[in-house]
Amino acid sequence: MAPIMQVVFDALSLGSLYALGALGIALIFGVMRLVNFAHGDVIAFCVFALLWPSVDAVAIIFAGNLPWFLLIPFTLAVGAGLSVLSEVVVFRRFRRANPATMMIASFALGFVIRYFLLMLFSSRPKSISLLPGLSQPVELLGARIPLLQLITILVTIAVLIGLTAFLRRTRFGLEMRAAAENFTMARMLGVRANRVIMGAFALSGALAAAIALILGSQTGTANIMMGASVMLMAFIATVIGGMGSLAGAVIAGFALGAIATVMQVILPPDARAFRDAFVYGAVILVLIFRPQGLLAARGTKERV
Amino acid sequence: MKRLTAILAATTCLSGAAFADDERIVVGFATAETGFMQAYDKPAQDAAMIRIAEINAAGGLLGKQIEVVNADTKTDRAEGAKAGLSVIDQGADMVVVSCDYDFGAPAALAAESSGLISFFLCAESIKAGIQGVGPNSFSASVLAAVQGATMAEWAYNKKEARTFYRLLDTWTEYNKGICDGFDWMMPQLADATLVGEDTFLNEDASIAAQITRIKSLPEEPDAIMLCTMMPGAVSAIKQLRAAGINSMILNGSGVDGSYWLSAVPDLSNFFVPVQGSIYGDDPNPDVTAFNAKFKEVTGGDPSTQYTYPGYVMIDVWAKAVERAGTTETSAVVAELEKMNGEPTLFGPRTFTSELHHQNQARYLIVETNAGKPGVVDEWTISAPIPVADLMK
Numbered sequence: 001m002a003p004i005m006q007v008v009f010d011a012l013s014l015g016s017l018y019a020l021g022a023l024g025i026a027l028i029f030g031v032m033r034l035v036n037f038a039h040g041d042v043i044a045f046c047v048f049a050l051l052w053p054s055v056d057a058v059a060i061i062f063a064g065n066l067p068w069f070l071l072i073p074f075t076l077a078v079g080a081g082l083s084v085l086s087e088v089v090v091f092r093r094f095r096r097a098n099p100a101t102m103m104i105a106s107f108a109l110g111f112v113i114r115y116f117l118l119m120l121f122s123s124r125p126k127s128i129s130l131l132p133g134l135s136q137p138v139e140l141l142g143a144r145i146p147l148l149q150l151i152t153i154l155v156t157i158a159v160l161i162g163l164t165a166f167l168r169r170t171r172f173g174l175e176m177r178a179a180a181e182n183f184t185m186a187r188m189l190g191v192r193a194n195r196v197i198m199g200a201f202a203l204s205g206a207l208a209a210a211i212a213l214i215l216g217s218q219t220g221t222a223n224i225m226m227g228a229s230v231m232l233m234a235f236i237a238t239v240i241g242g243m244g245s246l247a248g249a250v251i252a253g254f255a256l257g258a259i260a261t262v263m264q265v266i267l268p269p270d271a272r273a274f275r276d277a278f279v280y281g282a283v284i285l286v287l288i289f290r291p292q293g294l295l296a297a298r299g300t301k302e303r304v
Numbered sequence: 305m306k307r308l309t310a311i312l313a314a315t316t317c318l319s320g321a322a323f324a325d326d327e328r329i330v331v332g333f334a335t336a337e338t339g340f341m342q343a344y345d346k347p348a349q350d351a352a353m354i355r356i357a358e359i360n361a362a363g364g365l366l367g368k369q370i371e372v373v374n375a376d377t378k379t380d381r382a383e384g385a386k387a388g389l390s391v392i393d394q395g396a397d398m399v400v401v402s403c404d405y406d407f408g409a410p411a412a413l414a415a416e417s418s419g420l421i422s423f424f425l426c427a428e429s430i431k432a433g434i435q436g437v438g439p440n441s442f443s444a445s446v447l448a449a450v451q452g453a454t455m456a457e458w459a460y461n462k463k464e465a466r467t468f469y470r471l472l473d474t475w476t477e478y479n480k481g482i483c484d485g486f487d488w489m490m491p492q493l494a495d496a497t498l499v500g501e502d503t504f505l506n507e508d509a510s511i512a513a514q515i516t517r518i519k520s521l522p523e524e525p526d527a528i529m530l531c532t533m534m535p536g537a538v539s540a541i542k543q544l545r546a547a548g549i550n551s552m553i554l555n556g557s558g559v560d561g562s563y564w565l566s567a568v569p570d571l572s573n574f575f576v577p578v579q580g581s582i583y584g585d586d587p588n589p590d591v592t593a594f595n596a597k598f599k600e601v602t603g604g605d606p607s608t609q610y611t612y613p614g615y616v617m618i619d620v621w622a623k624a625v626e627r628a629g630t631t632e633t634s635a636v637v638a639e640l641e642k643m644n645g646e647p648t649l650f651g652p653r654t655f656t657s658e659l660h661h662q663n664q665a666r667y668l669i670v671e672t673n674a675g676k677p678g679v680v681d682e683w684t685i686s687a688p689i690p691v692a693d694l695m696k
Contacts, residue, residue, distance in 0.1 A: 003520055010512035017509050055343075057563035057607035123379075124343040125535030126565035135546040144519065147548040151511065214511060219539030225518025226535070229507040264502075264513035272503045273474040 005143040013149040015257025016156035017211060021161070021234025022241060024207035028182035030244040031200045034091060034102045039208055040231025041117075042082055045100035046212035047222040048233035049078040051126060059126035059222065063201055066130055075213055076206045082113075083205025084198055091201075092194075093270050117224045125223040130216040152214050159210065160250060163203070167246075172199060180244060240286050242293025252294060256283075311336075329364075329631055330371045331618070332391025333354065335425065339379025348425040348614030350602050352400065354594070355618035365622050366629065377402055381410050388414030388422075392678035398423065398621055398633040403610065405429040405436060405477070412437045419633050423621065425514070425666040428557075429477045430694045433660035440633055442640065442655065444617035445610075446579065446662040448481025448556055449689050452531065453489040454577045454667045456556035458683040459529040460493045462685030463524035463552060468500045469518060473532035475506035475541070482556040483531035488693050499525050515547045525551050533558035538692045542568045560670065561608040562677055564592045570675045577667035579616075579650040581679045586668070590649055611652045619648050619656075664688035 021039070028036045050064035050071075063074055090109050094102045134148040167173035172195075178186040179196045187193050211230060216222065237256050241248025259282050263275045271278075284296070316602030333352075335345040356370050364370065373394040375387035384402065391399055399415035401408035403426040415422035416438040422444040424432040428451075432443040459465040468490065472483045490496060499521060502514045518525070528551050532540055534589060537559045544553065545568055552573045560578050580591045582605060594615065599605050607614070623646070624639035625631050640660075645652040653667035669681040 003516070006516045006519070007513070010510070010516055013512060014510045056604060057561065059563070059566070061566075118339075123340040123345045125538070125564075127538055127567035129566050130567055132569055135542065137546065137548040144548060145512075146543070148546070149510075218510060218543065219535070220542045221535045221538045221564070223535040225507075230509055261513045265517070269501050269503070273472075275503075275504070 005141045006145070007261060009140070009143055009145045009149055009153070011258040011261040012254070013145075013152045013257075014261055016152045017214060017230060017253075017256035018233045018237050018256050019250045019253030020156055020159065020211050022237035022253040023159075023230075023246060024204040024211075025234055026238045026241065026244060026249035027200045027204045027207075027247050029238065030246065031176065031183065031197050032091070032095070032102075033099045033244075034094075034106060035099070035189075035235065035238075036204070037084060037094075037103065037106040037231070038113060038233075039204070039234070040227030041110040041113035042079060042086075042205055042208040043212045043215065043227030043230065044222070044224055045082055045113055046075050046079045046209040047128070047216045047226065048061060048077065048121055048126075048224075050128060050130070050216070051121065051222060053120035054123040055120075059123055059128055061128060064128050064130060069130070072213065075110050075209045077209075079205040079207075079209025079212065080202040081205070083201040083208065087198055087201040114224050121222075121224070123224060125221050127220055128216060128222050129220060130213065131219075134217050148214070148217055152218075155210065157215070163246075172196075176200060199275050236280075236283055240283060240293055244297040245293065245295040248293055248295035268270070307434065308575060319672075328371055328395060328626070330373055330397050331400060332394060332398070332455050333372065333374045334377055334384065334387035334391050334414075335374075335400060335402050336379045336407065337374070337376040339377075341377070341402050341404060344610065345425055347602075347606060347608070347611040348403060348617075349400070351594075351598065351606075351611045351614035352425070352618045353614075354597060354601055354613045355622070358580070359622055365625055366631075368620065369450045370622075379407060381407065384408070384410035385414050387411055392418050392420060395502040396420065398636075400425060400617065403427060405432045408432065409437060412441050416440055419634055422620070422634060423617045423625065425617065426610045426645070427541025429481060430659075430661060430691075431477075434658065436694065440637055441524075442617075442660040444613035444620075446557075446665040446667075447689070447694065448478045448487070449485030449488065449694055450663060450685060451556040451577050451667070452482040452485030452487075452529065452664050453685045453689060454485075454665075454683050455529065455556075455575060456486045456489040456493065456496075457685055458577075458669055458681065458682065459527050459554055459575070460496055462681060462683075463527070464494055465552065467522075467523070467525045467527075468496060469499055469525040469528045469551070470501040471514065471528055471530050471532075471540070472501070472503045472520075473506045473536055474503050475536065476533060476557070477556065478533055479506075479531045483529065484532070484685045484694070484696065485689060486529045488689055499523075504536075504540065506532060508536070508539075511540055511543050512547075515543060515549065518544075518549055519547065524549065527552045527554050529554045531556065534564070538564050538567050541571065541574070545571065557609055560610070563607050565672065565675055568675075570677075572673050574672040575679075576670045576672075578670050578679075578685075579665070579667065580598055580609055580612045581668055581670065582606045582609060582611070583670070583679065585679050587679065587682070588649065594649060616648045616650055616653065620646060620653055658690055663691065663694060 052060040052062040175191045237252040243253035336342045375390035377384040377387045398424045401411040412422035422441045426445040428448040455488045628635035628639045666684045671680040
């Protein structure tokens, strides 16, 4: 029983990370059909925001020294702020552009953020001890897991519940859902587009910051490329989940985490190096049988 | 016969004069001044500049001052080839290229096709030399495989490690090189057993599944051979310790340095092979003096042992030039290939006509105990790793 529980926790914690990432991408795609490839760089930026700019090998911890009850809101605010800023400065100008153009713009923005960090911090990965109290093992249901894994899973569940409540119970959430379903119609019915889009960007940025905190405390490293792999998996999760479907993105995120973990467990040693090939193979299979994704968002269907 | 030699010598001189300006000796750095590789090239290049300044202060090489020309590869392979050609056009007698094989090779190939010597600043793949570039290419560092072999043999002999676990990050050739050296050494260690193995990817956000596999072993292994590099190394080490695995962790030199230790507070039972100590406790006081000089020149201490190969590079090349009495490529290569256990500040160096890299080297063993790294021992593997095994 214990080994199985161990795998379940491993899968859930990795899946949580992907689900949070997928949610951040799906939120923005939902309201403005933009696949935001700068999302990964926002994650990296949030971690670097805790350091003082320097190109030395030793990181100068700045905001990272704050106590946790200030550190967490600070990081979330940085993520939300950067994300909103990117909307105001860049994406607002592409509102009428086609999705491919917006996607290219998001790539460009990602490069700008990454090279800005490169300029300030150099390419050398920096070490940071973030929330060190979480690096302790705990016993749970016979499995011995790092406390951080448990917190990651709990935080993700809390975020999901909170977000669901926000989208279903508040006026802003209602507007956002309306905008995701049919943007033009929502505008005609009095939904303020800029407000909704900025809200989506702020939420997405805060989710990126949450990933940054988890990744930062898990890996102890700030690296200008650190968002890239999570971003890729999260993007794939939004595609399998059905572009724009928030529930689909979350389910697919957890599924990807589970597949990656199970592959690592069951593959023979020689094949393990190709684990990701098997994961992507599973992705292809899903898309062959459900090209619209697991849960297709209503707004994205072709209308006759 | 004598006349023939004289004629040959005369033609060699003439052809030499046609290519190189006799008044200058020029070292060309086709390295990354910007971009990702800059952080890795700069320290070794600074160390090389220190050796050049020392030689110039002592009267120069063959009575001439060494001049330096630079071209930026911008951490781009296409720009690398251009940078190589640029320093060759500026009259370089020897071309120094980026630390990494993939990023340094374009400039090294440019040097090779112009018949010039190239030196990788600190590449640790066998390809950085004859096997990947050509007969005039060298690397100033030690093969990654030697690091894995050194750690296995040392832990077996000095720490009585008998059960080993092999954890490979499949991201780079360097990582695989460390584990290849470990694999080569293991069968030579009587009653040492490999109790398990696993792989991960440097960028993996979590190695929880790999850790679960280690934890499900009936007994914690004596030692974990961790074949990885930055930045994934910190993440792997942090997660291993966070999961309560206390086995000794053996590494390649890629994790040397104290700059990352804050990420894993109170790390213990952690071992790294290094060519020289940056921690001020090198058994050779000249290394500590070099560290002080490096700080004086650059304003900071060396952050990892990868600073040192740059110094070794100029040192061995200048000695070979001095002995050959010329900077002419074939004569200098011949002198370099005669070096057998040539003493340098960072251990003896050997080059042969089949390998322009170190397949056996003296390593200092640095142990990190309660978050404090320090030299505890030194080790040279009992036999050089055969070239055939390195080419696998």
